[in-house]
Amino acid sequence: MKLFLALAAFIVPLVRSQVPHWGPCPEPDVQPAFNLKQFMGRWFEIARLPTQFERGCCIQTNFTFKADKAIRVVSSEVLKGELRKIEGTGVIEDQKNPAKLGISYSYVLPFSPYWILSTDYVNTALVYSCTDVLRLFHLDFAWILSRTRTLPRSTIDSAKETFFNNNIDVTRMIDTKQKPCDKDAPWIDDQLL
Template identity: 65%
Template structure:
């Protein structure tokens, strides 16, 4: 009976995840992260250029702003335009592994644990390659990957180099899609920016 209950639970979780993301068999990969990562230099505004599809990101003009706090953590504000409105969500980023400061954790809730947010590569001033992964009972995993820019677009060569970093770390980028960042500033000027997710 216990085995049947476990199988049903696995099936329910699997269906929920499959509906939201692209699952992969096996546990999460362990990619190399940015050496000598500087948390303070990473602060500021980042625009989403390319990503693996994510159920929690349905809008356009997606960006994330990191602000360093006195306690050494960072305030994280993510925003997107969805159905003609600006939606925002606020959370906290922390360095989870002091020996590897590029392994950040982000949480948007006081009751939820920190989600991995690993900086695989960044030059701090132009682009960043970010990865996150969640194991489901070590049977399969769901991953997220983003190529971020300090501006709303990046040269194709920069995007290609970022994808190569994922590929070298055994991260499948074949499902990556380009984020919509056109006409954002003009649209944002005409919207009520007070709505929060």
């Protein structure tokens, strides 16, 4: 009984934002011939499945190489007028499949999947992550990223179709507010590089 209560205390906050799905995580196709070097740099979040850990606006992530060939991952958001940043580490978990990255924002937590389903490197990237919970159900995370703060609606709709074609339910996907990030808070970009 104590184990069940401990698991419930851990899982309930996650479930508040994510919608659990029965069964294990899907295995979507990822970007073929993925080029990590071209993927590096700044990506703005255009849309996402709701998450407990992203509640602000002006969300972006900057990827750079570290000296040890790992990836420095700096994610940020503006919440209640304050810039919040978190730094993590990314790795290619399988050299045969470099589009399947792992990212961790803590030394004590394992790497979470960060799979690049599709990218053209200069405009958009579709990213998926999934966590199995006791192999009974899974929690999805999905993001549409862009090199700019906006994308045409047709591009967003096409991105959602790619998720659907990979058995990933993005009907609850929400747009990320990326305005007035530049105009009212130009300091954001200066502090992220």
